[in-house]
Amino acid sequence: MRLTVRLPAEFRFEGAAEVSIRRDESTGDVILAARSPVDWGAFMNLHERLGRVPEDFLTEREQGEQQRDPFEWKVLGAGH
Numbered sequence: 641m642r643l644t645v646r647l648p649a650e651f652r653f654e655g656a657a658e659v660s661i662r663r664d665e666s667t668g669d670v671i672l673a674a675r676s677p678v679d680w681g682a683f684m685n686l687h688e689r690l691g692r693v694p695e696d697f698l699t700e701r702e703q704g705e706q707q708r709d710p711f712e713w714k715v716l717g718a719g720h
Contacts, residue, residue, distance in 0.1 A: 647672075 653659055656674040663670055 660673045
């Protein structure tokens with residue numbers, strides 16, 4: 641069901657055409673999100689239609705090994 645609601649300015653999502661609203665079952669809190677929650681039912685239907693993943697899936701994937709300091713943290717900005 642779709643319903644048009646005008647949100648107060650402080651709750652608006654810039655650039656979002658649609659906003660999802662749901663209630664957290666454990667807390668009762670109302671949650672607004674810029675995108676709809678994942679539809680796992682549709683995902684599982686697609687998985688059933690496609691069947692098993694082939695045994696050789698991604699066996700020829702060429703991904704190099706990264707040499708980095710595991711204790712070095714980088715904060716990435718927008719667009720990364």
